[in-house]
Amino acid sequence: MAKCAICDKGAHFGKVVSHSRSQVSGRSNKMWKSNVKSVRIKVNGGTQKMYVCTSCLRDGKVERA
Template sequence: MSKVCEICGKHPVAGHNISHSHRVTGRMFRPNIQKITIRDAKGRVRKANVCTSCMKAGKVERA
């Protein structure tokens, strides 16, 4: 499944894990993407990949 929100465009970003001894390893910060049924701007019902922060903020009209 795509890891990009279709509403806000949120996507994975890279960062670092930093231990107590300051050893640095790579990591990914991934958004919580869910596939939900929505009603788009034209009134059609379809499936979309949406992050949970957009669902909580009410940016999508659920079908």
Template sequence: MARICAVCGKGPSTGNNVSHANNKTKRRWLPNLQTVRVLGADGQPTRIRVCTSCISAGKITKAPARKATAPGQG
């Protein structure tokens, strides 16, 4: 499962950790991805990984909450 937003395509970026002695080691910054249930093109809910900036911007339509089942029914 790739760490890429399904909406905007945002993925990991690279850079360096820099110590006080100016030693540099490679590192990665990962996007803040959340798995959300969204309505697909066919109207059925599916799960996709979306970055929080797309969720905040309203670029997705969340699926309605599932109905809770009564105790002992599920």
């Protein structure tokens, strides 16, 4: 899974609990994926292609090439 090169945000894992909350069979695995995009950004005077999350793009932590 891709991670953000700026803030290191990646996928999160947990459990999904059914509505009946049965202790035996009501839980299954779940993965929440972060909104990570592959973009070209300016790094040390050149351009480089990296994975950056949309919150870092919105906050202006990187400059697009």
